[in-house]
Amino acid sequence: MIERHRHLMTPLNQKETFKRLMGYAKTHWKKLVIALLLLLGATASELIGPILIQIFIDDYLTPREFPQNELVMLGLLYIVLHVGAAGMNYVQMLLFQKVSLEIIQSLRIDIFAKVQSLGLSFFDQFPAGGLISRITNDTEQVKELYISVLGTFIQNIVFLLGIFVAMFYLNPQLALFCLVLIPLIIGLMLLYKRFSSRYYARMSEKLSELNARLNESIQGMAVIQIFRQERRMLREFKAVNEDHHQAWLKSIKLDGLLLRPAVDFISIAALIFILSYFGITSFDQLVELGVLYAFVNYLDRFFEPVNQIMQRLSVFQQAMISAGRVFRLMDHDEPSPGQKGTGSPVINQGNxxxxxxxxxxxxxxxxxxxxxxxxxxxxxxxxxxxxxxxxxxxxxxxxxxxxxxxxxxxxxxxxxxxxxxxxxxxxxxxxxxxxxxxxxxxxxxxxxxxxxxxxxxxxxxxxxxxxxxxxxxxxxxxxxxxxxxxxxxxxxxxxxxxxxxxxxxxxxxxxxxxxxxxxxxxxxxxxxxxxxxxxxxxxxxxxxxxxxxxxxxxxxxxxxxxxxxxxxxxxxxxxxxxxxxxxxxxxxxx
Known part of the structure; x- marks a missing residue:
């Protein structure tokens, strides 16, 4: 590519990119508010479930008291909460995804409009395959950000906050310990972000090259065949494809190391600590089985959303890199020449x-x-x-x-x-x-x-x-x-x-x-x-x-x-x- 267009291959700063992506959500704020309220309602319903079970174990099962009316009400409340959570989760997910698709639709229209406004000098020097990759592959990655990442992040962050509230309700000392896990997890995320951004930028660049070579080869297939250049073209395509493969392989290795395995290790260590705490405490004082069950349940529920967030980090990183490339193109200032001055002269003769x-x-x-x-x-x-x-x-x-x-x-x-x-x-x-x-x-x-x-x-x-x-x-x-x-x-x-x-x-x-x-x-x-x-x-x-x-x-x-x-x-x-x-x-x- 010509040197003055080299900057188009460099993504924008991720903070700026994320801010601009969120700007597309402003026009949909009513739907997003409704979806968020439903999400809060569904999260609260799910978090109350273990507390109801804790009440059943400690207040009814352990003392072997089974008043029919109270247990029926407790059971009905548990069922209503879970059914209500399922219904609210369905509607909020539907709203989030609908907004996501509308946002991507607007983004694709904006980038295509931008491409059409660029001068022919730009198209003389920027490969067509690279442009196609920006409008299709990169925006598709951004779509995944809105559909599968942001909704998951919001839902699980809200869920984590709710878990901490419930933990403090059950046992403030252990809840404070669990707060120590937050810096560990954040540190893990930052470490992942640092390395993965390099690999995904490389992957996106090589994918653009693949598209450019495919477009060029298909357009010039008659020339390739008449001059018997199939082997050379295949060799060059293999080289670019291998670079893309190696970038993918590095990202897979990083995902395999820093995503679920690392979180699982922290969760097992935390579970061992919690069980040890209750075991040691049981020598000196009575341990309520309902509280133990609820706390272990919440700990398990704590790491599940963390795992979901970590699993989505790879998609998040790809989407941010792709969005940065899209915005680079949208910010490119090489418009086609336009009118200078005022007035609207008309061509009548053709001199x-x-x-x-x-x-x-x-x-x-x-x-x-x-x-x-x-x-x-x-x-x-x-x-x-x-x-x-x-x-x-x-x-x-x-x-x-x-x-x-x-x-x-x-x-x-x-x-x-x-x-x-x-x-x-x-x-x-x-x-x-x-x-x-x-x-x-x-x-x-x-x-x-x-x-x-x-x-x-x-x-x-x-x-x-x-x-x-x-x-x-x-x-x-x-x-x-x-x-x-x-x-x-x-x-x-x-x-x-x-x-x-x-x-x-x-x-x-x-x-x-x-x-x-x-x-x-x-x-x-x-x-x-x-x-x-x-x-x-x-x-x-x-x-x-x-x-x-x-x-x-x-x-x-x-x-x-x-x-x-x-x-x-x-x-x-x-x-x-x-x-x-x-x-x-x-x-x-x-």
């Missing part, structure tokens, strides 16, 4: 002026150097040149995919920076060399989810570019399903759908980025006819690889190493016998 424009992607090497040209309304400007000459960079700046650094661009006499994105996107239509089709159907790809476009508008746009000819022959016509990236269509068919998508907006300015570079012979005539229709009465910029397609352009710019080295019509440039004439002659030879 374009580039004035001494220079640009660099990396801040070091210029890919455009003092580029200046003018296009008048309704004219067609063609841009040609070798790969890397700066052709696409001109388009990227005109569409404001990247911020303009030096020079100025004007549309209808107004600086590009003064237009809002909505106006630019509606008035400038773009067709790429490799058209991207979304999963859905043909109609949704032309409409591109713009509900303002009716079915009639969609069909009219298709007819305008002659895409209706093959669409109507498809099963279902405009409702014909489109798979991922439209792989079931030919290159020419995908391009015609992209043309229809662009023309459905009726743009004032049309940008064609090598739109005819990969067309097939079956649809070439339709595409050429579509291009003629599309260029009528609108300003057009066409990046061309096949020079024969731009012979009738009003002006041709010849780019070389970021500079305009020649410009003019096809005839004048041929007559000059410069770079354009050499390129044209070479293409004709083939």
């Amino acid at each position: 374009i002026i580039f004035e001494n424009v220079s640009f660099s992607y990396d801040g070091h090497e210029d890919v455009l150097k003092n580029v200046s040209f003018t296009i008048h309304e309704g004219e067609t400007l063609a841009i040609v040149g070798h790969t890397g000459s700066g052709k696409s960079s001109i388009i990227n700046l005109l569409l404001r995919f990247y911020p303009l650094e030096r020079g100025e661009i004007y549309i209808d006499g107004v600086a590009l920076s003064r237009y809002n994105n909505k106006e630019l996107r509606e008035k400038i239509g773009l067709v790429l060399q490799d058209p991207f089709l979304f999963a859905g159907d043909v109609s949704s790809n032309i409409r591109l989810y713009d509900q303002r476009l009716t079915d009639a508008d969609v069909q009219k746009a298709a007819e305008f570019v002659r895409a209706d000819r093959f669409i109507e022959n498809l099963t279902g016509g405009y409702a014909h399903p489109v798979g991922e990236r439209g792989t079931t269509f030919s290159g020419g068919q995908r391009q015609l759908i992209a043309f229809a998508r662009t023309m459905a907006k009726a743009p004032k300015i049309l940008v064609l980025d090598e739109a005819t570079a990969s067309i097939d012979t079956e649809t070439e005539e339709d595409i050429q006819h579509a291009l003629e229709n599309m260029r009528k009465d609108r300003t057009t910029i066409a990046i061309a690889h096949r020079l024969s397609t731009i012979k009738h352009a009003d002006k041709i710019l010849v780019m070389h190493q970021g500079e305009i080295v020649e410009q003019g019509t096809h005839e004048t440039l041929i007559a000059e016998q410069g770079l354009y004439e050499k390129m044209y002659r070479l293409q004709k030879a083939y």
Whole structure:
């Protein structure tokens, strides 16, 4: 990854992360309060149970007194408390999990909205697999925090407090001893947190790398197979997978040592102490069996929630690491360029002026150097040149995919920076060399989810570019399903759908980025006819690889190493016998 994005792999401070996660819970405070009250009620009901048994043993069983009415009431109270606790636990758990799912839903929407607001420069340098991992795997880990961790923590902490209250009620001296256990357990948790945070951060990083490699390999599978690189790709994938495996293994070893085994050791030591205390005390004074039973019962109940909390610590650590990575991405400040200044200028004619424009992607090497040209309304400007000459960079700046650094661009006499994105996107239509089709159907790809476009508008746009000819022959016509990236269509068919998508907006300015570079012979005539229709009465910029397609352009710019080295019509440039004439002659030879 590019060095300036390296910080995105580093999670945030856990205290800050936890605070931000809790901020998502504020809007659900009513449900959380109700759930907490039910939790308190259920905890109190469960804690009263051993006291009722202690009363039965010491007041009735030991003296062998069995008054029917009192015992029935005692038994009914015990049953009611347990049934009530079960009911309250069910409702509070349901409320906690419902709130948790709603919070995760909001978090995923927020991070996806953030990703969509980032500039294209970010996507040029950050692997797609890593982003997918943030939005899916990391948020899934955060979901586990809300669903299985926080509810368990709250419930068991409340339960522990209740146990201490009951212990002090039965025997204050022993209860004070049990307080000594708290620092031991907290120390164990801090020790676990210290080491596990390193391992889980490593695991999350390697999982992102795995996703990135999977995404890259699947997208480039044809290249991998044609160059017989399967073994190398598998070897590299195995290496990353092994790193991920080793991080997991270290966390498993840590869990096996510091979670339940360590707590079980402390609990056994505490039980030995309690039984020894009652045993020694019995030599000098009477020990009530009910109190002994209740205390041992509470001690057992004390360590069960501790064990549950410790078992959830691993999930908590993973969730905190993942949440930190999510918030790092959400805090990343690399927005797409936006409007500067006030007002809402409108593009009416489509006149374009580039004035001494220079640009660099990396801040070091210029890919455009003092580029200046003018296009008048309704004219067609063609841009040609070798790969890397700066052709696409001109388009990227005109569409404001990247911020303009030096020079100025004007549309209808107004600086590009003064237009809002909505106006630019509606008035400038773009067709790429490799058209991207979304999963859905043909109609949704032309409409591109713009509900303002009716079915009639969609069909009219298709007819305008002659895409209706093959669409109507498809099963279902405009409702014909489109798979991922439209792989079931030919290159020419995908391009015609992209043309229809662009023309459905009726743009004032049309940008064609090598739109005819990969067309097939079956649809070439339709595409050429579509291009003629599309260029009528609108300003057009066409990046061309096949020079024969731009012979009738009003002006041709010849780019070389970021500079305009020649410009003019096809005839004048041929007559000059410069770079354009050499390129044209070479293409004709083939």
